[in-house]
Amino acid sequence: MNNRVTSILIGLAAVTCAAQAQLDFTAAGRLAVQEGGRKKPLDTFAREVVQRITGKVSLNGRDPMDVAFSLAFAKGETEWSSQKIIRLGYQPLKARLGFQATDNYFSYRELADNAKLRPLFDELNRSQQAEGKRKAKDPLGDEAGALAAKLRDVESLVDSSALKLVPHPSDPDDAWISPADDAKMKSYWPNDATKIRDAFLAIGTAYRGGDAAALTRNCEAFAGLLRQLSPKVYPSQQALEHEIAYNHLRPFRVSWMLFLVSLLALVTTAKLRSPLFYWGGLALFTGGLGMLTTGFVYRCLIAGRPPVTNMYESVIWVAFGAALFALVFELMYRSRFFAASAAGFVVLTLILADQFPNVLDPSIKPLTPVLRDNFWLATHVLTITLGYAAFGLTYALGHVSLAFHIWKPSARPQLDALTQYTYRAMQIGVLLLAAGTGLGGLWANYSWGRFWGWDPKETWSLIALLSYLIVLHGRYSGWLTTFSLNVAACVCFNTVLMAWYGVNFVLGTGLHSYGFGTGGLGYVAAFVAADMAFVAFAAWRFKSAAA
Known part of the structure; x- marks a missing residue:
């Protein structure tokens, strides 16, 4: 009997997971949200918040929108708090909290219930206040602070306070609010607060029910309602589409792959002395540079500024400059050394930018x-x-x-x-x-x-x-x-x-x-x-x- 019940529960879980996996988050990703002082597609927000929490843009192949929605629209506390999605890889901090060295992902409940975590946070806060802003580097404190930020990210998704989807009625520079914030909703939209909230809740209902058609329909209706109510503040569809296209194209990843194949072709010419490999390698090199340029154009359109204001952007720009100089010299000297050398350097720098988002943050932020x-x-x-x-x-x-x-x-x-x-x-x-x-x-x-x-x-x-x-x-x-x-x-x-x-x-x-x-x-x-x-x-x- 127990085996039969277990089999039924496993089957139901499999059906639910399959339904969730088949959901189309395209319309949901086109919703606009304000976060970090910038208006962006929900697709971008989900990628950034999931990467902050899990250390990856996609955890176990799940769409980042699915991960974010599973927290924002969870059926109950047990469902969201038991997901092992919070990454903690710093060994000294794991040892301090009594976790196994081999475990890297933990649930919110595991961390919140850890008796050693709160005293550690309090100790670090006191230390920082005593030392002031010019405190010495403290790796344990930095990692504990990052963990606290991850817990806050989870909490803000669960209570929907992070989902600032509702714009100000008329001021483009004013703060957006969450549909779950009743007081501010009534202040911003005294006559339409209920309509907006109901449209938002309908998205959650469709997601929890695994209804793909309803999810798309409700997201489009919600976006249409907000754009109708606040046409001067809500971002244009074209601006949102540009950023989503950039997210899914991943031009810098495509670029380093092209440069890598170019490097292999150019190195092959050292043995074969084949014009075909040389010109093919140079064509791939030019294609990699073109894709790199495409990524820069996208980031300029999205940010409205030259994309060289943080470490991630400077790494990409340095790769671009090295490739551009090499191509000019290569066309002058036809030696293969410039292109092959630059390709190796560019592949190294772009892989670093692509594979280490927790060190080189790829998110686009407003300027200080x-x-x-x-x-x-x-x-x-x-x-x-x-x-x-x-x-x-x-x-x-x-x-x-x-x-x-x-x-x-x-x-x-x-x-x-x-x-x-x-x-x-x-x-x-x-x-x-x-x-x-x-x-x-x-x-x-x-x-x-x-x-x-x-x-x-x-x-x-x-x-x-x-x-x-x-x-x-x-x-x-x-x-x-x-x-x-x-x-x-x-x-x-x-x-x-x-x-x-x-x-x-x-x-x-x-x-x-x-x-x-x-x-x-x-x-x-x-x-x-x-x-x-x-x-x-x-x-x-x-x-x-x-x-």
Whole structure:
């Protein structure tokens, strides 16, 4: 009997899951929501909030809209609080809370009922208040704060307070409200509050019932009602569609895949010497650059600004710059080295941006006040990061040259050509970094009333510039050999990493706080260590061959 009951329950659960899996969230994704000071499609909101909670845009293949709706329209407390969707991967925090090291996902109930969690939050709050805003880096505190934010995200979905779907009647700059907020609904829409609330509840009813047609119909009706009531405030359908298209196209992922295939084709030409592989690889390279450009155009349309105001966007922009410089040089020299080197560098940077959203946040956020309407900021950031891009190309060419020194030291024509290419790319990087640093001084004077203040970002930009200037001077004066120049191209890029990543993610101090972030230090440190080991190995091989 018990087995039969169990089988029936399993069957019902399977039917329910199948029904939910077949729901079409297209119309639901087109609903507009205000979050973080920006109006966006619900499709974008769901992706961002699910990624914050679970660490992934899609958990176990589920549509992020489905994950968000399963919390917002849950049938009861047990249904939503028992879902193991909250990611906690930081081992010291798991140990502090008494969880198994192998467990990475937990339910809201597991965390809320943990007797050690609340005292830990209280302890961290007291510590932060005592130390003030300029507190030292605290990994455990940062991770605990991130966990608290995830719990708040879940709670705000469950009570629908995060679903700010209802616009102000007439003011485009005023806050939107949740349909579940009775007091504000009556204040905003005294005559239509009930109609709006009922339309919202109908969406939940259709979702819980697994009725795909009703879900689409009710979402379209809800959007139509809000657009009719507040036509000057509600975003246009075209604007929402642009952002949804960007979400589903994932242009930067498509781009790194094209660059990867391009890299393989161009490397193959070293063995086969086939024009077909060369031009095919170059065509794929151009396609990757085109898709990268498409992603930038989308982000510009969505954000209404150049997309270079956070670490994620700067990584994408640096990849774009490196690819663009390489394509220009490749068309000039037809050597395959520029395109192949840049393809490797671009694949690495774009994979980092694509696969580590918890470190490089891809969400589009409004600018902080100091960054708005500032011509010097845009020109400074665009220029200085293009300098990073040129140095990235220099770095990649330097590694190719060192690889030749290790495995084909007798290939003097290729080594001489590669060294010349590295030198040219480095000159462009120095020019752009110098110009960008000067423009940064103009921006600093505009924003903070002083041209230079030895801020960590400013200091490390100067260190990077001086490092490369020394290398260029050494090569021009004959102090640096072919091998030494390529070693310097690899080593000096660490100063760029420090100015670019280290100041924002490791030091975390200074006036450039809008670019600060956390995470990834272990990966970056391991990468730099492995890279310097490769350079040391190349130096050893070079010295051995010369002996």
